[in-house]
Amino acid sequence: MTTTPITLPAQESEEHRALRDAVRSLCSTYDFAYMTATADTGGYPTELWQAIGELGLIGVNLPEEYGGGGAGLQELFIVEEELAAAGCGLLMLVVSPAICGTIIASYGTEEQKRRWLPGIASGEFISAFGITEPDAGTNSHNITTTARQDGDDWLLTGQKTFISGVDQADAVLIVARTADEKTGKLRPALFMVPTDSPGFTSTVIPTEVKLAENQYQLFLDDVRLPSDALIGTVDAGIQQLFTGLNPERIIATAMATGTARHALDKAVEYAKTRNVWGTPIGAHQGLAHPLAQCEVELQLARLMGQRAAALFDGGDWEGAAPAANMAKYAAGEISAKALDQAIQTLGGNGLSSEYGLARMFAASRLPRIAPVSREMLLNYVAQNIMGLPKSY
Structure with missing residues (x-):
């Protein structure tokens, strides 16, 4: 490009x-x-x-x-x-x-x-997206869902976990592995799998995150697909995969920074009007400074996310990757920090149903975990940007 x-x-x-x-x-x-x-x-x-x-x-x-x-x-x-x-x-x-x-x-x-x-x-x-597996976690090299050819068709077998929105999806773009005939090694490939395919089943994963979009575990038992279910080629799996994973990190950044804005807006409005010592509590540096620090970190995360998006849109996919990873890290941190400070600012009201902040607590942690954990993002920065030795 x-x-x-x-x-x-x-x-x-x-x-x-x-x-x-x-x-x-x-x-x-x-x-x-x-x-x-x-x-x-x-x-x-x-x-x-x-x-x-x-x-x-x-x-x-x-x-x-x-x-x-x-x-x-x-x-x-x-x-x-x-x-x-x-x-x-x-x-x-x-x-x-x-x-x-x-x-x-x-x-x-x-x-x-x-x-x-x-x-x-x-x-x-x-379309949902299925990459995560029970025994692979963040190590996509350990994916065991396999696709093998049967005549002109493909047969997919394996499991996926923590897949969003399967109940609403018409299909799931599944990351499977195919055998390289020359080396015998497995390599990733992408398949569009209709959710009504025979052999495709899903079960909801109960979580403490109160969202209107659920997580699912998928089971693929010799799901038969036509040849044109394969997206791209089996030879460019990794490149194709990250063509989607970097946009995922960029738009996940947007969701996390928006969530941080939502929490901070509630906290700031409360701090402007709540008066218990003769002046609004927002006048006190013990609250004003932590909120201001959150605002600084939020704007920095937004800028890096916008830069990553601009790089990707400009065709610099290689340059977009570092920016996307750093943006996702920064957004995950401020998502959790902003909500924590918002709850602290409201005191007891931060735990009340009226303000709705406490129920956001579990969801505010999601960007630090998914779609890639903060630890793996730091590994990426250390190794790919700073040139430090690989640790795993």
């Missing part, structure tokens, strides 16, 4: 500000209260998903000729961040258009692009 040098503007463009305003306007209807009510009833935020689809915001990063908005990750970053800042961030926005849509747009055949991308862009077709 041809790369284009990028320079982040000092101010957002009018188009980007208008995009933020459009999402904020939508969130006057679909907000934190909507998401918590949906989660508490075991539902899915279908109305919100359909609403952003009708506005053309789900596939804003996908090519126009396949029904997308013709923009990029910078625009999808804005959409996800503003949704999360309103308390209604969507995991499947990270997964379906950012990971799966990008991979298909980059490596799919013309027929595959026309089959799947318009639906992904409109939100009418949802």
Whole structure:
């Protein structure tokens, strides 16, 4: 891909500000209260998903000729961040258009692009993404889900765990491994697996994270797929895989920074109005300084996320990788820190149902764990950016 040098503007463009305003306007209807009510009833935020689809915001990063908005990750970053800042961030926005849509747009055949991308862009077709396995964890080299050829078909066998939104997905882009005929070694390959395929089953994973989007364990028992279920080639698996994983980290950054903004907004508003010593508690440095520190770290994480998105959109995928990893690390840290400080700022009210902060606690930890842990992100920075010896 041809790369284009990028320079982040000092101010957002009018188009980007208008995009933020459009999402904020939508969130006057679909907000934190909507998401918590949906989660508490075991539902899915279908109305919100359909609403952003009708506005053309789900596939804003996908090519126009396949029904997308013709923009990029910078625009999808804005959409996800503003949704999360309103308390209604969507995991499947990270997964379906950012990971799966990008991979298909980059490596799919013309027929595959026309089959799947318009639906992904409109939100009418949802694709989940399956890479994590029970015994592999963050070590994707230990993936044991295998694909073997049977005539013109493929047969997939294995397990996946902590896969988002399978109950709403029409298909799952599965990372499996195929045998290299020359070396006998296994290499990654990507397959689109319809969720109604014979031999494909899923079970929900109970968690303490109260979200309207659930996690699932998948079982693939000789799932038979046609030859055109393979995305790209078996020879470019790693390259294809990271074409989707870097956008995942970038849009996950947007969700985490939006979540931090949501928590800080509640804390700041409370600190401006709560008065118990003759002046608002926000005037006291014991609260003002920690909140200010969170704001500084939040803005730095946002900038790195925006830089990663701009690099990716400019075609510099190699340069986008370090930025995406550092942005994801910084966003995960401030997501947890901002909520912790927000709860501390509100004192006892921080634990009340009225303000909704305490129920966000488990979710605020997610960006430090998934889609890649903070420890593996630090390993990446140490080894690939700083040139330190590999530790594992």
